[in-house]
Amino acid sequence: MAQTPGPQQVYSRITGTGSYLPPKRVSNQQLAQQLAENGVETSHEWIVERTGIHARYFAEPDVPSSELGLHASRKALEAAGRTADEIDLIIVATSTPDMVFPSTASILQHKLGTQGCPAFDVQAVCSGFIYALTVADAMIRAGTAQRALVVGAEVFSRILDFQDRTTCVLFGDGAGAVVLEASERPGILASDIHADGQYRDILCVPGNVSGGGVIGSPLLHMDGQAVFKLAVGLLDKAARAALDKAGLALQDIDWLVPHQANIRIMQSTARKLHVPSERIVVTVDEHGNTSAASIPLALDHAVRSGQIQPGQNVLMEGVGGGFTWGAVVARM
Known part of the structure; x- marks a missing residue:
């Protein structure tokens, strides 16, 4: 008696990428001049030596995260050959939403x-x-969904303390997006995500809205040394765990697309994973740290520049306030 075939395994694949940077490029020299006017001393050389950043982009005051996400989304949809009406799930990753509520994803929709x-x-x-x-x-x-639009969009320039040269030189604004579709072929091979709230204070914006005012500080605070020490080890563990789940070895990775936080963290993580420098996608030099937007921005840059090719294995990883961290292994 013939056996009835089992249900077809469903996977998800990235079918399109897109990104967007606001028009205003701010070089280290321009930022240093701006800070000097406020009595804060820094220089292009100081910033590059410690971070690898040469420039970043700032949105105009009236441009919210959803607007940056809109431009990136349209490019991703175009690359995937899809229209917005064909999307049945929208997820926006952001720490700088347009408003307290509704969600930036609803506004983007x-x-x-x-x-x-x-x-x-x-x-x-x-x-x-x-x-x-x-x-x-x-x-x-x-x-639950067939075609998802996954977006990272940030306007971190709104929450920077321009009296603190150790943080204000790091961040920029931007957005990146991918279209993720159901497929019979594996695309997202595995993921590994974690959080540990005991480290919540080392990277935070410790303010909230109450009674029409802000309680606490509405500006970013960071213990850079603590973040660095945690980040390298946790990223290494998450990357190896994701690869193990995917049934891949380190040598099977064609490209590492790390969160573009700081060139030192990126290089240290790559060394621990034995990934050669020529296989790391780097955009932090021109974009700065764009938080949730940094990985999709870097991914889109590498896809459109021809670095990442169809069929290649990509390891994406990031750490953030919370303290949160994780990795995703994808076949493009």
Whole structure:
């Protein structure tokens, strides 16, 4: 008696990428001049030596995260050959939402000219895109969605303390997006995400809205040394765990697309993973740290420049306030 075939395994694949940077490029020299006017001393050489950053982009005061995300989303949809009406899930990773509520994802949905599909934000700071991609992949595998738009969008320039040269030189604004679709072929191979709230104070914006005012500080605070010490070890563990789940070895990775936080963290992590420098996608020099937008921005840059080719294995990883961290292994 013939056996009835089992259900077809469902995977999710990245079918399109997109990114967007606001027009205003701010070089280290320009930022140093601006800071000097406020009595804060820094220089291009000081910033490059410690971070690898040469420039970043700042959005105009009236441009919210959803607007940056809109431009990146349109490019990703175009690359995937899809329209907004074909998307049945929108997830936006952001720590700088347009407003307290509704979600930036809901606002983006309206700007895209569609309605009806679930739309929500994920808040895991610089790990946000890894978290959002993991959630979208799980929903597609479960049959809850067929085509997801996963976006990282940030306007970190709004929460920087320009009296603190150790943090204000690091961050920039931008957005990146991917279209993730159900497929019979594996795309997202595995993910590994974590958080540990005991380290919540080393990277935070410890303020909140109450009674029409801000309670606490609305500006970014960071213990850079503590973040560095945690980041390298945790990223190494998450990357190896994700690879193990995917059934891959370190040598099977064609490209490492790390969160673009600081060139020192990126290089240290790559050394621990035995990934040669020529296989690391680096955009931090021109973009700075764009938090949840940094990985999809770097991914889109590498895809459009021809670095990342179809069929290659990509390891994406990031750490963020919370303290959160994680990694995703994907076959493009």
